Amino acid sequence: MAASDRMVLGPLVGSIDQGTSSTRFLVFNAKTAELLSHHQVEIQQKFPKEGWVEQDPKEILKSVHECVERTCEKLQQLNIDITNIRAIGVSNQRETTVVWDKTTGEPLYNAIVWLDLRTQSTVERLLKRIPGKNKAFFKFRTGLPLSTYFSAVKLRWLLDNVEEIKQAVDDGRAMFGTIDSWLIWSLTGGKNGGVHCTDVTNASRTMLFNIHSLEWDPELCQFFDIPMEILPKVRSSSEIYGLMKICPSLKSGALTGVPISGCLGDQSAALVGQMCFQNGQAKNTYGTGCFLLCNTGQKSVFSEHGLLTTIAYKLGRDKPVCYALEGSVAIAGAVVRWLRDNLGIVKTSQEVEKLAAEVGTSYGCYFVPAFSGLYAPYWEPSARGIICGLTQFTNKNHIAFAALEAVCFQTREILDAINKDCGIPLNQLQVDGGMTNNKVLMQLQSDILCIPVVKPSMPETTALGAAMAAGAAEGVGIWSLNPGDLTAVTCERFEPQINPEESEFRYARWKKAVLKSMGWETSEAPSNGDTSIFCSLPLGFFIMSSMIMLIGAKYVSGTGK
Numbered sequence: 001m002a003a004s005d006r007m008v009l010g011p012l013v014g015s016i017d018q019g020t021s022s023t024r025f026l027v028f029n030a031k032t033a034e035l036l037s038h039h040q041v042e043i044q045q046k047f048p049k050e051g052w053v054e055q056d057p058k059e060i061l062k063s064v065h066e067c068v069e070r071t072c073e074k075l076q077q078l079n080i081d082i083t084n085i086r087a088i089g090v091s092n093q094r095e096t097t098v099v100w101d102k103t104t105g106e107p108l109y110n111a112i113v114w115l116d117l118r119t120q121s122t123v124e125r126l127l128k129r130i131p132g133k134n135k136a137f138f139k140f141r142t143g144l145p146l147s148t149y150f151s152a153v154k155l156r157w158l159l160d161n162v163e164e165i166k167q168a169v170d171d172g173r174a175m176f177g178t179i180d181s182w183l184i185w186s187l188t189g190g191k192n193g194g195v196h197c198t199d200v201t202n203a204s205r206t207m208l209f210n211i212h213s214l215e216w217d218p219e220l221c222q223f224f225d226i227p228m229e230i231l232p233k234v235r236s237s238s239e240i241y242g243l244m245k246i247c248p249s250l251k252s253g254a255l256t257g258v259p260i261s262g263c264l265g266d267q268s269a270a271l272v273g274q275m276c277f278q279n280g281q282a283k284n285t286y287g288t289g290c291f292l293l294c295n296t297g298q299k300s301v302f303s304e305h306g307l308l309t310t311i312a313y314k315l316g317r318d319k320p321v322c323y324a325l326e327g328s329v330a331i332a333g334a335v336v337r338w339l340r341d342n343l344g345i346v347k348t349s350q351e352v353e354k355l356a357a358e359v360g361t362s363y364g365c366y367f368v369p370a371f372s373g374l375y376a377p378y379w380e381p382s383a384r385g386i387i388c389g390l391t392q393f394t395n396k397n398h399i400a401f402a403a404l405e406a407v408c409f410q411t412r413e414i415l416d417a418i419n420k421d422c423g424i425p426l427n428q429l430q431v432d433g434g435m436t437n438n439k440v441l442m443q444l445q446s447d448i449l450c451i452p453v454v455k456p457s458m459p460e461t462t463a464l465g466a467a468m469a470a471g472a473a474e475g476v477g478i479w480s481l482n483p484g485d486l487t488a489v490t491c492e493r494f495e496p497q498i499n500p501e502e503s504e505f506r507y508a509r510w511k512k513a514v515l516k517s518m519g520w521e522t523s524e525a526p527s528n529g530d531t532s533i534f535c536s537l538p539l540g541f542f543i544m545s546s547m548i549m550l551i552g553a554k555y556v557s558g559t560g561k
Helices: 057-077 120-127 151-161 163-171 179-187 218-224 266-273 333-343 350-359 396-422 439-449 461-472 500-517 539-557
Strands: 012-018 022-029 035-042 085-092 097-101 174-178 197-199 233-235 238-246 255-265 282-286 290-297 308-313 322-329 366-368 386-388 429-432 453-456 491-494
Touching: 012 057, 012 179, 012 461, 022 057, 022 461, 035 057, 057 179, 085 179, 085 238, 085 266, 085 461, 097 151, 097 163, 097 179, 120 151, 151 163, 151 218, 163 174, 174 179, 179 197, 179 238, 179 255, 197 255, 238 461, 255 266, 255 461, 266 282, 266 290, 266 308, 266 322, 266 461, 282 396, 282 461, 290 308, 290 396, 322 396, 333 350, 333 396, 350 396, 350 439, 366 396, 366 500, 386 500, 396 439, 396 500, 429 439, 439 453, 439 491, 439 500
Parallel strands: 012 085, 085 255, 197 233, 282 429, 429 453
Antiparallel strands: 012 022, 022 035, 097 174, 238 255, 282 290, 290 322, 308 322, 366 386, 453 491
């Protein structure tokens, strides 16, 4: 096909959306925000020990290259000129920690994923150095409690336990970064001059960053004993970081020197993509976890109800920083994946919606998926997953319904906390993320919150936010963020269909189940010296095993659905 025959749509912006479960590359029209094409690759998660979650940084990088090339091929098949891609944005799973060798470009260990729990003993050791063992000691500097969730303790564990990393630090070869840093460094040249940077939103999730001065904090680095020379340079969320080559393997149309000019942690990217630029606007993203962010403008608000204070965005070097209150739930879409991969009661994630719709109730069954402890508003690492209220009538449909309901109850807890902290209750909830395609879930969410749930017709708001930041960057200037220029979004709306009394009753039962999930696990060895496999498993395991046997017995007897 001759170049003159290709469709010209004006400037395009690409967006790398690197999440916990998958990597995607999406291309948008910068003038209309229309999604033109995309490609997705699922990412393998590794569980080498109980509570450990890892990913291969090289697999993640390879998935990015594959998604970019496949998307460019699809664009060419659509007769769209890929040479009009003027900028690339990056959004990424936050907190996930990578250390690599800057001389070889090779990772020195697998990426430790944000969900990982191996650092609980590290957290407890660090707490002993804090007056009163106060988890919130650094809250007013970082916005965060001391937790396994954030990057600093993961990095501390790596420095304590991986000899290759200790040696690389001593030799001056080590680089640390979250996934955005690893990708940008690799895509802009890697060991041949790659740019080692991060943006303020990702830096604010490390526990090493002062969210007021917008700099790495020497006292925090000293507390965690992290050498500052391995840290990336912190930049705004919208500026040119470096240049990358796109689609070098295509026979025609390879692009060189396309700027990577937008970078946002995935939840901040979704806030931008939902156009929540005003104080008090909020969104909830349903991915592997569930994350509700409320924009608090240029003022950092500190929660009294278990929420995090985080940086929402800084859309340009000379632009002001904006903050958000955040409620973080570890397990949302991951519970559906668990039903599929661990229990095997469904073959695809979509089947969970069908199972739940067939019964329309959990029949008194409540599921607390605290596989990685409880995040907001409890911050309770000792919690583990449980299913309560089982009877001989319970079948896989009820468990599927209870799993979806659990996502909604966790969101309700966070929304209650945000309403208390902000003083003005939200009158509707804007939602996005892969799970929002589940209409049963969205209706359940509205019922449990007792407010409307509003879903944009174009659900790829995380990727859109990164594209907006990239296109608006100084030196690119093809995407206007002025309120009057932003494209209006059509939405699907879900209204509450049950009475508030029923919602409150179910929510109270859920809270009772949450209390029962706490206190299962401890990092200390059993006092009687028994180190058998059964002592290492949380009690939640035995509850899950009993439940599986119960369902199995029903199927043998022919009573199960």
